[in-house]
Every structure is written in structure tokens, then in C-alpha cells.
Amino acid sequence: QLTTKAMAKILHILGVDFAILGPEESSDGDSQRLAGERGLFEMLAEKNGKAFGKYEFNEIITSDPHSYNAIKNEYPKLGINYPVQHFTEFVAARIEEIKPKLKDNGEVRVTYHDPCYLGRANGVYDAPRTILEAIPGVEFVEMSHSRSNSLCCGGGGGGMWLDGFQWEKAHVRLSEWRIKEAVDVNADILAVSCPYEPPRFEDAAKMVEGASRLVVKDIAELLAESLEVDK
Known part of the structure; x- marks a missing residue:
């Protein structure tokens, strides 16, 4: 919601x-x-x-x-x-219309997770980054796996209900692996653009050392928080 x-x-x-x-x-x-x-x-x-x-x-x-x-x-x-x-x-196609309405909420270090079905399946990589880089105060950093080399969050293809399979075959959840990468780049916020990701990453952050301060947030929420409604 x-x-x-x-x-x-x-x-x-x-x-x-x-x-x-x-x-x-x-x-x-x-x-x-x-x-x-x-x-x-x-x-x-x-x-x-x-x-x-x-x-x-x-x-x-x-x-x-x-x-x-x-x-x-x-x-x-x-x-x-x-x-x-x-x-x-x-x-992203209308970002120039939005820029004059954006306010600076303070400096924050943000990284972004490329969803499988937005990125690799459909080639949409630049639009999310265009939005993030337009938000005042955002320092955007890439994780070690990004764009076409991004990791899956583990939720696609029925994975939302198959964590046991991931443990059995890989001995680690993909979501935890991804959270570790966000921690490694000292991100304050892990930005996402898929509804599967917040619950998976928020749960994984509880299991990863150093991730207690990491906030998982959809790009739409980040942008909306910076918008001045009265302009």
C-alpha cells in the first residue's frame, strides 16, 4: 500500500x-x-x-x-x-518535470537492486537509476552485481514459497547474499522496484551482520518523500 x-x-x-x-x-x-x-x-x-x-x-x-x-x-x-x-x-521519461518539485531531505547513500523481470527479462536498467540520481541528497552506489549481472532476490519463479529449496541446494538464501552486497558498499538504503523484494530483503537483513541499519524502500516511496506537494 x-x-x-x-x-x-x-x-x-x-x-x-x-x-x-x-x-x-x-x-x-x-x-x-x-x-x-x-x-x-x-x-x-x-x-x-x-x-x-x-x-x-x-x-x-x-x-x-x-x-x-x-x-x-x-x-x-x-x-x-x-x-x-x-x-x-x-x-523517468518525465523526470525533468519532477526535478523542480524535489526537496533535499539530507544526504543518504543508496544502492539499487535490479529485479530479474525488469532488468534481464525486459532490459530496463537506466530508468530506475535516472530517478534515484535525480533525488537531491542521494549518493548512488552500485553493488558488485548490478544490471545484467544482478543477483535474483530469490522470490521469482515461485521462490517466494520455496526458501527450503534454496537452503537445501545452495546453503544460503539469495536475499541474504544480496543484503551482504548492500552492506559491503555501506548503503543506508537498498532501493527496489518490485513488490517481492521488501519482505524478502527485510527478513534477510535480520540475519546478516551489519545490516540492522539498512532500510529497504521502493523507488516510488523515495521519490514521493522528496516531492513538495504545494509547488
């Missing part, structure tokens, strides 16, 4: 005419598809397609790379075609 509220604040300040489906919105089905439930995925895609079809709009904006990937690359295979952008793409 925090990310959704932050997105709404940013869109409002940009003067965007937008709406949210609310209870009409179903799961995008991407996790179900990746877990082998193809039939369930198709049912959910069809349900969402019907919901989209009830309204007139120019494009869909989502904060979830899994939804973005499903609507962009998988739904068209079922004849469901709608233009879609990840929220970071939409905002």
Missing part, C-alpha cells in the same frame, strides 16, 4: 489522469505460470483482459515487474494486447 500511495502522489503531481482497478484486479498470473500452473495463468489473464476491456485508457502502469512482463510478453500470446510500462519507465 505504501508504494501504491507513493505512485498515486507522483502521478497526481504530474497531472496524470489515472484510475486504479481495485477489487476488479486479479493476480497477473505470472508466478502461477512460472510454477507450472499454465491453466490457472490463462484463466487469470483472461479475467484481467475482460477487466481492462471495460475501460478506455492509453496505457497500463504497474510497479510489479512480474505483472509488467506478463502483460507485455505473455498476455499477447493469448490475444490480450494492451500497452504497458513499468512505473520507473513512466516517471
Whole structure:
């Protein structure tokens, strides 16, 4: 909800005419598809397609790379075609409009985790960084694995429910590995752009030495916190 509220604040300040489906919105089905439930995925895609079809709009904006990937690359295979952008793409293209409205909340060292389905699957690397680098007071630093070489948070492909498998095969959770990399670059904030990541990284931070002060926060929240509403 925090990310959704932050997105709404940013869109409002940009003067965007937008709406949210609310209870009409179903799961995008991407996790179900990746877990082998193809039939369930198709049912959910069809349900969402019907919901989209009830309204007139120019494009869909989502904060979830899994939804973005499903609507962009998988739904068209079922004849469901709608233009879609990840929220970071939409905002980065309008960053010059936003810059005059940004205030400095103090210096903070920020690193960014590239989500698998935003980065490697769809090639969106620059947009999130464009936003972070525009926020006054942010010192942006890269972790040792970034962009196309980024690590998975461990939540994709059904991994949100398969931590036991990760322990059995790798003896470490990917989320903890990633948190260690954020600690290694002395980050104050680990910025994310996927809803799978905050719960995974916040939990992992409890297990990693030196990570107690690390804050996990969506890029939309970071940007919204710096926006002057009255300008």
C-alpha cells in the first residue's frame, strides 16, 4: 500500500489522469505460470483482459515487474494486447518535470537492486537509476552485481514459497547474499522496484551482520518523500 500511495502522489503531481482497478484486479498470473500452473495463468489473464476491456485508457502502469512482463510478453500470446510500462519507465521519461518539485531531505547513500523481470527479462536498467540520481541528497552506489549481472532476490519463479529449496541446494538464501552486497558498499538504503523484494530483503537483513541499519524502500516511496506537494 505504501508504494501504491507513493505512485498515486507522483502521478497526481504530474497531472496524470489515472484510475486504479481495485477489487476488479486479479493476480497477473505470472508466478502461477512460472510454477507450472499454465491453466490457472490463462484463466487469470483472461479475467484481467475482460477487466481492462471495460475501460478506455492509453496505457497500463504497474510497479510489479512480474505483472509488467506478463502483460507485455505473455498476455499477447493469448490475444490480450494492451500497452504497458513499468512505473520507473513512466516517471523517468518525465523526470525533468519532477526535478523542480524535489526537496533535499539530507544526504543518504543508496544502492539499487535490479529485479530479474525488469532488468534481464525486459532490459530496463537506466530508468530506475535516472530517478534515484535525480533525488537531491542521494549518493548512488552500485553493488558488485548490478544490471545484467544482478543477483535474483530469490522470490521469482515461485521462490517466494520455496526458501527450503534454496537452503537445501545452495546453503544460503539469495536475499541474504544480496543484503551482504548492500552492506559491503555501506548503503543506508537498498532501493527496489518490485513488490517481492521488501519482505524478502527485510527478513534477510535480520540475519546478516551489519545490516540492522539498512532500510529497504521502493523507488516510488523515495521519490514521493522528496516531492513538495504545494509547488
